[in-house]
Amino acid sequence: EFAKGVNGLDKIILRESRGSSAEVYLYGAHVTSWKNDHGEELLFVSNKAIFKPPKAIRGGIPICFPQFANHGPLESHGFARNRFWDVDNDPPPFPTPTHSKAYVDLILRPSEDDVKVWPHSYEFRLRVALGPGGDLMLTSRVRNTNSDGKPFSFSFAYHTYFSVSDISEVRVEGLETLDYFDNLKSRERFTEQGDAITFESEVDKIYLSTPTKIAILDHEKKRTFVVRKDGLPDAVVWNPWDKKAKAMADFGDDEYKHMLCVEAAAIEKHITLKPGEEWKGRLELSAVPSSYCSGQ
Numbered sequence: 001e002f003a004k005g006v007n008g009l010d011k012i013i014l015r016e017s018r019g020s021s022a023e024v025y026l027y028g029a030h031v032t033s034w035k036n037d038h039g040e041e042l043l044f045v046s047n048k049a050i051f052k053p054p055k056a057i058r059g060g061i062p063i064c065f066p067q068f069a070n071h072g073p074l075e076s077h078g079f080a081r082n083r084f085w086d087v088d089n090d091p092p093p094f095p096t097p098t099h100s101k102a103y104v105d106l107i108l109r110p111s112e113d114d115v116k117v118w119p120h121s122y123e124f125r126l127r128v129a130l131g132p133g134g135d136l137m138l139t140s141r142v143r144n145t146n147s148d149g150k151p152f153s154f155s156f157a158y159h160t161y162f163s164v165s166d167i168s169e170v171r172v173e174g175l176e177t178l179d180y181f182d183n184l185k186s187r188e189r190f191t192e193q194g195d196a197i198t199f200e201s202e203v204d205k206i207y208l209s210t211p212t213k214i215a216i217l218d219h220e221k222k223r224t225f226v227v228r229k230d231g232l233p234d235a236v237v238w239n240p241w242d243k244k245a246k247a248m249a250d251f252g253d254d255e256y257k258h259m260l261c262v263e264a265a266a267i268e269k270h271i272t273l274k275p276g277e278e279w280k281g282r283l284e285l286s287a288v289p290s291s292y293c294s295g296q
């Protein structure tokens, strides 16, 4: 169903029969809400988020494409998150059907101005779907439609902002003992030691070649988010903490306590597509009540 969001921006609301829902803005193909069947919001969106181009919406699930962060000449996280996408009424079929009636297909093609900053022709299709159990599934398909025979390379991230009750009570499982780049230390390569990851200061790390499943345990809420990903070997973990929070105009000073970004990504090894080739990257999120033995 179509609706008007903040500042009159168009959004699409997906509803699943058991009560879960999601909202997607055409601006950025940006998921700004994902609610379980109790109506509880599972994604974080800042109270100070600016819903106005060219600023990307602070929170939800920004799409980072064709560049991650400032790892290249383009604007931070590329331009897909601050372009207006179209509804794709006739997407090419998926090899496996989406087991959902609540979904929407969006498409981004480069404008003349986009070609000046990234000189390639492509079709970027995104399907956002709600599963019968309330799972949120995002599938990105990027196709090289260059007619000059040239390949192109890009990096990518689903920059998901999870809503958590208290960051100091959160731990992330599935990234132990992995190699990572630390963006706070001029991108040096380190190896994670020890147990699950917990938070007591700013974090900005890119974990490399991670498992396809990562869990975010929120003890206070007794909720576990399970992130499943495919085609996306890396995972970024980001929390700006107090100082950086204050420096961001579109983020409240204390909001860092209530969010955590865990981003399914392809960063270390760029994806390269020859003309006619297509890449697919899938993200599946579920939120389940934590049992006593979760994480054991």
Ligand code: BG6
Binding pocket: 056, 069, 076, 077, 159, 183, 204, 205, 236, 238, 263
């Ligand atoms: C994270 C990056 O993914 O996004 C951080 O690792 C960055 O370095 C953060 O600060 C937010 O980026 P932006 O452009 O949305 O302010």
